[in-house]
Amino acid sequence: AQTVTQSQPEMSVQEAETVTLSCTYDTSESNYYLFWYKQPPSRQMILVIRQEAYKQQNATENRFSVNFQKAAKSFSLKISDSQLGDTAMYFCAFMSPSGYALNFGKGTSLLVTP
Amino acid sequence: GAGVSQSPRYKVAKRGQDVALRCDPISGHVSLFWYQQALGQGPEFLTYxxxxxxxxxxxxxxxxxxxxxxxxxxxxxxxxRTQQEDSAVYLCASSFGGDRGRGYTFGSGTRLTVV
Structure with missing residues (x-):
């Protein structure tokens, strides 16, 4: 089974600054999907950004971008111009193309301070 | 509906009691998933x-x-016959089915507390 590791349980960043959340994973497959989900106190898991492993180009969604290093099996999330509303738990997740279940990491709690 | 709806939002059950958690997926979504999220953990797959x-x-x-x-x-x-270890947030997610790489739409979950 694939494992997803988020080594930073908690992080803090000041408003308008940039922060990077780390994620590594373990798989023997060559193609797969990677995701970052945000979970605010409302508990709803919200998709932030996704990456297909066969695509070389790093995904970008407005202030959110990823640094996908396939050989290193690393998938970090960069949040630029942090906003107070970015305060939430962030989960990295892996999906095999032949499967359907998302494998989540344990999450990183991000606090954005004024 | 516009999103995935789950009810109740909170449920407190006495140990040994039976509970039922409801998920109303987005209309037309073929695939439906249940996940269990223990405190301080990431969601874990239950069923599809x-x-x-x-x-x-x-x-x-x-x-x-x-x-x-x-x-x-x-x-x-x-x-x-709920037990204390069943205490968790239960999340439901849905999708059209052919678009796994796009991720799923989740509901806000039901927080179950067994006392």
């Missing part, structure tokens, strides 16, 4: 439906857990 067929129930922790989706839309997760 394609329409009314339960294709995978490998994540259900015990035979006290049962899920159904009889008409291929609303789903119910039932837990019999």
């Amino acid at each position: 439906f394609q329409n009314e067929a339960q294709l995978d129930k490998s994540g259900l922790p015990s035979d006290r857990f049962f899920a159904e989706r009889p008409e291929g839309s609303v789903s119910t997760l039932k837990i019999q």
